[in-house]
Amino acid sequence: KAGVTQTPRYLIKTRGQQVTLSCSPISGHRSVSWYQQTPGQGLQFLFEYFSETQRNKGNFPGRFSGRQFSNSRSEMNVSTLELGDSALYLCASRESNYGYTFGSGTRLTVV
Amino acid sequence: GQNIDQPTEMTATEGAIVQINCTYQTSGFNGLFWYQQHAGEAPTFLSYNVLDGLEEKGRFSSFLSRSKGYSYLLLKELQMKDSASYLCAVLYNTDKLIFGTGTRLQVFP
Numbered sequence: 001k002a003g004v005t006q007t008p009r010y011l012i013k014t015r016g017q018q019v020t021l022s023c024s025p026i027s028g029h030r031s032v033s034w035y036q037q038t039p040g041q042g043l044q045f046l047f048e049y050f051s052e053t054q055r056n057k058g059n060f061p062g063r064f065s066g067r068q069f070s071n072s073r074s075e076m077n078v079s080t081l082e083l084g085d086s087a088l089y090l091c092a093s094r095e096s097n098y099g100y101t102f103g104s105g106t107r108l109t110v111v
Numbered sequence: 112g113q114n115i116d117q118p119t120e121m122t123a124t125e126g127a128i129v130q131i132n133c134t135y136q137t138s139g140f141n142g143l144f145w146y147q148q149h150a151g152e153a154p155t156f157l158s159y160n161v162l163d164g165l166e167e168k169g170r171f172s173s174f175l176s177r178s179k180g181y182s183y184l185l186l187k188e189l190q191m192k193d194s195a196s197y198l199c200a201v202l203y204n205t206d207k208l209i210f211g212t213g214t215r216l217q218v219f220p
Binding site for chain 1: 152155159204208211
């Protein structure tokens with residue numbers, strides 16, 4: 001089985017722009033979770049999608065949004081980028097409670 | 112809140128044993144995971160506990176006490192390649208996996 005695929009791997013954007021990141025889960029996995037990882041904060045939960053529905057959301061501003069498609073692929077969008085949004089964005093997919101599998105992440109740099 | 116606490120850094124010697132503790136808030140608990148993350152890489156799954164007791168997997172073991180909101184990861188026969196961050200994560204309800212800030216382990220020869 002192919003793993004969790006995130007694209008792009010690296011991204012540089014300027015303040016004020018918006019960005020869309022993509023995550024393709026393992027085939028058959030219907031749940032996708034997104035995390036922001038920064039050196040000081042660790043992995044911060046952004047949101048979780050299951051069967052195209054957002055089931056849970058972390059404490060991030062409304063500039064952070066996401067969606068999930070019928071094939072379980074998910075995208076997250078960050079609008080009006082700020083310098084503090086520079087981070088590694090990770091997504092994880094799972095089939096049941098057991099076995100969250102992470103993608104390699106997208107490293108976003110905002111300049 | 113759903114705070115998960117673990118030490119920030121630990122050091123140990125090759126061949127030794129190290130125990131990394133994790134405490135969490137118990138309300139809504141539905142399972143606990145340990146992940147390993149090397150610098151610049153994605154977290155990789157190490158263990159999952161949902162019932163009290165010890166789960167052993169080779170050199171790594173994980174323990175859970177649900178009533179105390181406590182877990183530990185035990186690493187035996189440490190190797191240099193075990194230098195990494197170890198992340199404790201708790202599944203709350205069925206759909207919210209919350210991570211601690213991670214414990215950076217350095218193994219010295």
